[in-house]
Amino acid sequence: xxxAWSILFWIxxxxxxxxxxxxxxxxxxxxxxxxxxxxFVGGHVHRDDAIHxxxxxxxxxxxxxxxxxYAAVYENHRGDEAHETVLRLLDAxxxxxxxxxxxxxxxxxxxxxxxxxxxxxxxARQLESDGIPVLLTLQxxxxxxxxxxxxxxxxxxxxxxNFFQADGIIHGRAGIRAADPTRTQILGNFxxxxxxxxxxxxxxxxxxxxxxxxxxxxxxxxxxxDQVEMLIRSKLPPPARTEVxxxxxxxx
Numbered sequence: 198x199x200x201a202w203s204i205l206f207w208i209x210x211x212x213x214x215x216x217x218x219x220x221x222x223x224x225x226x227x228x229x230x231x232x233x234x235x236x237f238v239g240g241h242v243h244r245d246d247a248i249h250x251x252x253x254x255x256x257x258x259x260x261x262x263x264x265x266x267y268a269a270v271y272e273n274h275r276g277d278e279a280h281e282t283v284l285r286l287l288d289a290x291x292x293x294x295x296x297x298x299x300x301x302x303x304x305x306x307x308x309x310x311x312x313x314x315x316x317x318x319x320x321a322r323q324l325e326s327d328g329i330p331v332l333l334t335l336q337x338x339x340x341x342x343x344x345x346x347x348x349x350x351x352x353x354x355x356x357x358x359n360f361f362q363a364d365g366i367i368h369g370r371a372g373i374r375a376a377d378p379t380r381t382q383i384l385g386n387f388x389x390x391x392x393x394x395x396x397x398x399x400x401x402x403x404x405x406x407x408x409x410x411x412x413x414x415x416x417x418x419x420x421x422x423d424q425v426e427m428l429i430r431s432k433l434p435p436p437a438r439t440e441v442x443x444x445x446x447x448x449x
Contacts, residue, residue, distance in 0.1 A: 230302040232332075232433055233286055234258055234268040235279050235320065239311025239340070239416070244270045248400050250337075250422045251310050257426070261436035273312040273342065280323050287329070295327070306333045306429055310416050311367070314339035315347040322346075325353040332432050335425050338362060338369030338415045352377035358384040358428060360421050362391055365411040384428075389415055 236251045238244060246252055251270055258268035267286055271279045287299050305324065307317040314336035321331045331354045338361050341347045350357040350373055361369030371388070375381035391414040398406055398417040405413045415421055430436075 230289060230299070230304065231265055231267045231286060232304040232306065233283055234266060234306045234308075234429060235283065235317070236268075236270045237273045237276070237279070237307075237309030237313030237316040237320075238270060239273060239309065239313045239338075242272070242313075244272050244275075249310070250416055251308070251313060254308075254422060254426055254429075258429070258433075262433065263437055265437075266433060271316075273309065273316040276316045276320050276323070279316075279320055283320075283324065283329070284327070295329070300327070300329050303329045303331075304432070305329065305331045306335075306432060307331060308333075308335035308337070308425060308429065309339075310337040311340045311369075311412065312342050314369075315342045315345045318347045318350065319345045321354050322351045325351040329353065330355065333357065333428060335428060336360065336370070336373065337421060337425065338367075338412055339373075340367065340369065348373055349376050350374070350381050350383070352380045354381050356382045356384055359386045360389065360415065360425070361386065362389045362411050362415045364390075364392055365409060367409045367412040369412075369415070387424075389418065389421060391415065391418075 234255070236255050238246070238249055238251045242249055244252070247256070255268045255270045258266060262268065269282065283305060284295065287295055287303050289299055307321055309317040317334055317336065321334050324331055334350060334354050334357045336347065336359045339347045339359065347370055357373060357375070359370065359373045361371055363371060372386045373383060375383055391411045396414040396418045398413050401413050401417060
């Protein structure tokens with residue numbers, strides 16, 4: 198069973214968009230086992246291209262959590278590099294091998310857009326082979342890469358959510374399911390309609406805005422990424438700068 202990691206959620210109808218509400222159950226942070234948040238960008242986007250929401254989200258987490266959380270972005274063809282990073286971060290005693298205790302201490306969150314969403318599920322599946330649990334996977338307009346299965350969430354994942362739009366030449370997977378529903382909770386498959394509710398993405402390259410318009414719109418839609426970020430932060434402790442502000446207020 199999923200247990201204390203479960204998120205209470207429901208769909209709210211608002212301007213034609215799906216919305217997720219969460220109750221916060223932060224993952225405990227150990228000094229030698231940070232919460233690991235890995236994002237994957239789609240297409241041929243570079244990991245440091247700050248126009249993209251995947252990158253912006255990681256930057257906000259890096260700013261708010263200077264310790265206790267490791268947040269990074271990878272290109273979707275660098276899944277093996279991301280996998281190696283997760284294993285390295287979990288190796289608390291630096292002996293080159295992960296003990297049962299180190300695996301049990303893992304707190305991993307994976308997210309991505311387009312091919313990056315497919316890569317997030319693929320990395321979760323690699324970690325399943327390693328015996329490493331994953332707290333949460335989040336897919337935004339997921340497009341399966343060759344030889345990858347982005348539709349079935351592996352049993353080591355506690356919770357998963359899928360955000361998609363169904364229009365245009367490139368559109369996301371409409372539904373994901375759990376390989377083992379007794380171990381994985383699918384929080385929902387949330388559809389967005391950009392024909393009814395268009396979003397301006399003026400900073401994005403013209404080619405994408407012209408030939409993959411709706412696929413780009415979900416990638417730059419704050420309504421989507423606010424929900425993705427909310428789900429991620431529900432697994433994290435209070436951000437460090439919030440704790441500092443509270444301390445300063447108490448001393449005044």
